[in-house]
Amino acid sequence: MATWRLIPLLRMSGSMQMAIDEWLLEQHRLGKHPPALRFYTWASPTISLGYHQRRWPASWQQLTWRDMPIQLVRRPSGGRAVLHQGDLTYMVVTSGLRGKRLDVYQTICEFLLEGWRSLGIDLHYGTAGRGYIHNPSCFGSATAADLVTAEGYKLIGSAQLRRGKTILQHGSIRLAPDTQLFTQVFGEAVVPINLPLISSSVEYLHFGENKAEPTPNPSQEGDRRQTAEGKEEGCKLEGYDSYLGGHDITQGENSLIQTVVDALTQAAADCFGVELEVQPLSHEEWQAIHSVWVWKMGCHP
Numbered sequence: 001m002a003t004w005r006l007i008p009l010l011r012m013s014g015s016m017q018m019a020i021d022e023w024l025l026e027q028h029r030l031g032k033h034p035p036a037l038r039f040y041t042w043a044s045p046t047i048s049l050g051y052h053q054r055r056w057p058a059s060w061q062q063l064t065w066r067d068m069p070i071q072l073v074r075r076p077s078g079g080r081a082v083l084h085q086g087d088l089t090y091m092v093v094t095s096g097l098r099g100k101r102l103d104v105y106q107t108i109c110e111f112l113l114e115g116w117r118s119l120g121i122d123l124h125y126g127t128a129g130r131g132y133i134h135n136p137s138c139f140g141s142a143t144a145a146d147l148v149t150a151e152g153y154k155l156i157g158s159a160q161l162r163r164g165k166t167i168l169q170h171g172s173i174r175l176a177p178d179t180q181l182f183t184q185v186f187g188e189a190v191v192p193i194n195l196p197l198i199s200s201s202v203e204y205l206h207f208g209e210n211k212a213e214p215t216p217n218p219s220q221e222g223d224r225r226q227t228a229e230g231k232e233e234g235c236k237l238e239g240y241d242s243y244l245g246g247h248d249i250t251q252g253e254n255s256l257i258q259t260v261v262d263a264l265t266q267a268a269a270d271c272f273g274v275e276l277e278v279q280p281l282s283h284e285e286w287q288a289i290h291s292v293w294v295w296k297m298g299c300h301p
Contacts, residue, residue, distance in 0.1 A: 040089050044065070
């Protein structure tokens with residue numbers, strides 16, 4: 001039986017999470033790292049843009065949440081913008097999967113279907129046609145690569161990147177999104193989630209109760225790639241030393257997240273027919289990932 005690496009749950013900034021995903025993809029492509037599965041949350045509300053997404057409302061530059069700016073980062077994968085707030089993200093890096101892109105999506109998504117089924121929630125694939133590309137929000141429509149509840153709620157939106165035979169697929173699982181914040185960002189209402197698993201006690205998934213505040217000129221659009229890639233003043237990664245060992249989220253911090261992670265982890269082992277070996281990122285790996293982060297932030301000489 002093949003062995004995959006399971007990296008413990010991490011809560012970090014969006015730019016660092018993207019650096020981890022890209023580093024894992026490249027290490028696996030080079031044959032230096034086994035296939036990997038991980039789950040993570042975002043340290044603060046963040047909008048992630050698809051790699052090729054070049055236009056978005058200028059108002060996103062000024063959005064705030066609890067008097068803090070909402071970050072913009074760029075994913076290495078494609079697709080459209082995702083608001084990460086009240087969600088859980090999954091990531092799979094693997095290789096050797098055959099078939100067209102949609103076939104590969106659905107092969108990987110099988111563990112998501114099975115995991116949520118074990119929690120009493122049946123999901124199915126979306127049916128949106130090519131018109132979805134005109135909607136800047138990933139969750140504004142559901143394609144055949146997305147997973148939807150029986151009531152029509154898009155629970156999981158996924159995106160993918162291929163390098164040769166190596167595949168990175170990651171996706172946002174919306175557990176407790178703030179509907180007002182979603183409307184402020186995308187200008188449209190989101191269908192309220194109504195899942196038996198999710199109770200009213202989900203404070204850990206929220207980062208505050210203030211509305212986002214757009215600029216007075218929401219119609220202006222433009223390419224702001226540098227900001228979207230998460231460039232930080234001085235290119236200093238605050239608190240780097242504190243997470244060299246990994247900011248693992250303990251089981252007691254949030255029972256909902258842990259319940260979902262446990263179910264999806266078991267489903268991944270069953271669906272992929274692998275043994276999952278829990279292995280946190282090492283000190284040396286954090287240093288290598290930090291180098292990726294520095295390069296992507298434009299901090300290199």
